[in-house]
Amino acid sequence: xxxxxxxxxxxxxxxxxxxxxxxxxxxxxxxxxxxxxxxxxxxxxxxxxxxxxxxxxxxxxxxxxxxxxxxxxxxxxxxxxxxxxxxxxxxxxxxxxxxxxxxxxxxxxxxxxxxxxxxxxxxxxxxxxxxxxxxxxxxxxxxxxxxxxxxxxxxxxxxxxxxxxxxxxxxxxxxxxxxxxxxxxxxxxxxxxxxxxxx
Amino acid sequence: xxxxxxxxxxxxxxxxxxxxxxxxxxxxxxxxxxxxxxxxxxxxxxxxxxxxxxxxxxxxxxxxxxxxxxxxxxxxxxxxxxxxxxxxxxxxxxxxxxxxxxxxxxxxxxxxxxxxxxxxxxxxxxxxxxxxxxxxxxxxxxxxxxxxxxxxxxxxxxxxxxxxxxxxxxxxxxxxxxxxxxxxxxxxxxxxxxxxxxx
DNA sequence: GGGGAGTAATTGAGTAGCCATTCATCTTCT
DNA sequence: AGAAGATGAATGGCTACTCAATTACTCCCC
Numbered sequence: 001x002x003x004x005x006x007x008x009x010x011x012x013x014x015x016x017x018x019x020x021x022x023x024x025x026x027x028x029x030x031x032x033x034x035x036x037x038x039x040x041x042x043x044x045x046x047x048x049x050x051x052x053x054x055x056x057x058x059x060x061x062x063x064x065x066x067x068x069x070x071x072x073x074x075x076x077x078x079x080x081x082x083x084x085x086x087x088x089x090x091x092x093x094x095x096x097x098x099x100x101x102x103x104x105x106x107x108x109x110x111x112x113x114x115x116x117x118x119x120x121x122x123x124x125x126x127x128x129x130x131x132x133x134x135x136x137x138x139x140x141x142x143x144x145x146x147x148x149x150x151x152x153x154x155x156x157x158x159x160x161x162x163x164x165x166x167x168x169x170x171x172x173x174x175x176x177x178x179x180x181x182x183x184x185x186x187x188x189x190x191x192x193x194x195x196x197x198x199x
Numbered sequence: 200x201x202x203x204x205x206x207x208x209x210x211x212x213x214x215x216x217x218x219x220x221x222x223x224x225x226x227x228x229x230x231x232x233x234x235x236x237x238x239x240x241x242x243x244x245x246x247x248x249x250x251x252x253x254x255x256x257x258x259x260x261x262x263x264x265x266x267x268x269x270x271x272x273x274x275x276x277x278x279x280x281x282x283x284x285x286x287x288x289x290x291x292x293x294x295x296x297x298x299x300x301x302x303x304x305x306x307x308x309x310x311x312x313x314x315x316x317x318x319x320x321x322x323x324x325x326x327x328x329x330x331x332x333x334x335x336x337x338x339x340x341x342x343x344x345x346x347x348x349x350x351x352x353x354x355x356x357x358x359x360x361x362x363x364x365x366x367x368x369x370x371x372x373x374x375x376x377x378x379x380x381x382x383x384x385x386x387x388x389x390x391x392x393x394x395x396x397x398x
Numbered sequence: 399g400g401g402g403a404g405t406a407a408t409t410g411a412g413t414a415g416c417c418a419t420t421c422a423t424c425t426t427c428t
Numbered sequence: 429a430g431a432a433g434a435t436g437a438a439t440g441g442c443t444a445c446t447c448a449a450t451t452a453c454t455c456c457c458c
Contacts, residue, residue: 004427004432008433027314027315027317028315029314029315030315032416032418033417033419034417034418037436042434042435043434043435043436044418044435044436044437045419045420045421045434045435045436046433046434046435047419048418048419048420049433049434053418054417054418054419111314111315111319112314112315114309114314115226115228115310115313115314116227116228116229116310116311116314120310149393152386152389152390153386156383156387157390159366159367159370160363160367160387160390160391162366163362163364163365163366163367163369164359164362164363164366165362166365166366167358167359167361167362167363167365167366168358168359168362170362171358174319184355187351187355188355188359190351191351191355191359191394191395192359192394193394194348194394194395194398195390195391195392195394195395196390196393196394199393199398203453203454207407231442231443231444232443232444233444236410241408241409242408242409242410243409243410243411243444243445244410244445244446244447245407245408245409246445247444247446248407252444252445253444253445
């Protein structure tokens with residue numbers, strides 16, 4: 001029998017999965033704690049044994065996803081064998097694949113997290129900054145290698161890249177068409193690299 | 200004496216202004232209809248003589264702002280004397296100035312409009328598409344003039360541009376620092392034009 | 399130019415519904 | 429047996445929206 005800690009963890013995951021599904025479909029304010037509990041197969045009260053509040057569930061969804069996200073991006077950026085351009089392309093592709101493979105999660109990231117300045121600040125202060133810093137490191141490496149234009153502001157460039165990826169994801173979430181989000185990776189990388197490269 | 204139609208219109212404007220203020224400060228779900236009424240100096244019920252529902256107030260804020268926005272952008276794009284690059288720079292500057300000059304409105308645009316897929320879809324279907332089309336026309340003109348790379352997808356490029364502007368605005372809204380949003384126009388234009396231009 | 403009938407606009411207290419959270423009770427583990 | 433975990437009905441607070449009552453306009457006639 002598995003340690004009860006592991007079973008508790010699995011139950012928590014089930015609740016988070018249920019919440020992702022419900023919130024993606026009905027929005028944060030349209031989702032009731034009861035509906036999350038029902039889908040997770042637990043009682044309403046049980047949610048409160050695992051989370052402080054409904055908002056804490058939302059924040060936990062963000063934290064879990066962001067951990068995976070940053071973990072994988074870290075890998076790419078830390079790869080000593082790769083050049084800046086290759087890392088750039090891989091990071092763009094990673095961002096678009098992770099969101100593109102889980103539409104419910106993408107909906108939550110692109111739409112539901114932005115509910116209120118309050119929540120957004122709470123979240124963006126922490127992890128998004130880390131993520132931006134990773135992108136900035138790739139840009140910096142490109143400048144160091146002499147392939148990216150030295151006069152561009154590194155952090156500004158990172159925000160530009162993030163903004164483009166974010167818009168691609170939002171557009172994909174809102175559009176009915178069945179393209180794969182990841183298919184945008186190449187043209188988007190081309191366009192952005194065109195702006196960064198020394199011509 | 201002004202036709203009563205004009206006074207009604209002025210009252211409607213007052214309510215919208217009050218709503219912008221309240222919603223920017225407390226978020227859409229944190230704002231009560233009562234608080235909007237109080238700030239506008241009318242009774243709760245009066246709101247419902249001018250708007251179908253609370254959501255309709257939000258949508259009306261969007262419609263009013265977007266009309267101004269698109270009107271001014273139209274001007275720039277229709278200017279026959281200007282080249283694509285100049286129009287491009289002017290459009291970028293317009294976007295960042297209009298939002299940068301009214302932080303409350305910017306908060307609503309960057310944060311509050313996104314609270315549910317429902318509202319977002321409602322809105323994005325209509326006006327944002329028009330706006331994207333305007334940007335696309337500038338890109339197309341650049342290709343026609345032979346200064347922008349012909350192989351870039353025009354609509355994709357427009358979305359990229361929009362995404363970058365959107366991210367700049369969100370970043371500005373969330374950051375405490377007191378830079379002017381419009382000061383980003385030049386470096387951002389440079390970066391984007393670098394990606395679009397034939398090198 | 400003012401009185402007043404008729405209409406339009408406004409008011410705000412009340413209603414109805416919703417839902418996050420709690421906790422006394424029960425079930426399952428060790 | 430005792431502890432730990434889970435349950436779900438009940439509670440309390442909140443607020444969008446309604447509507448009967450009131451006030452403000454308009455305009456016509458003297």
